[in-house]
């Protein structure tokens with residue numbers, strides 16, 4: 195999905211509005227992937243400034259579904275990024291070159307770039323997700339299992355502390 199910026203650089207049309215949905219269904223960042231329902235929505239305005247720069251302002255939103263960081267079940271995440279970008283098409287930085295080539299702006303790449311830059315580190319299905327039992331793998335949101343805490347093997351006590359510490363960061 196490309197947009198030719200030269201249209202706002204010529205004539206009297208120094209302004210453009212984009213209200214588009216980019217049909218991306220999945221994104222992957224590092225080891226984490228997420229499903230995108232109904233595409234990535236772009237609502238942006240582009241304006242040519244007197245400095246010969248283009249100002250892009252607006253929002254990028256997406257209904258994403260991750261795997262819960264604790265229990266692995268689907269976890270919804272409403273992605274929203276308010277963006278303001280300003281650049282000169284003839285003097286783009288390396289980062290901008292990911293989605294701008296000359297006067298051609300790639301809306302899909304820009305939207306994806308915005309998602310990657312703001313990618314959530316951990317998504318939970320619920321604030322108080324109980325996760326899975328580290329002994330038997332049962333989903334503790336569904337019910338408790340038969341592994342009582344006091345049966346926990348002392349040899350794993352150090353490991354358990356490590357787990358607890360990791361969960362505190364959430």
Ligand SMILES: [Zn+2]
Pocket residue numbers: 262263264265266267318319320323324325
């Ligand atoms: Zn969960």
Ligand SMILES: [Zn+2]
Pocket residue numbers: 327328329330331332339340341
């Ligand atoms: Zn268990």
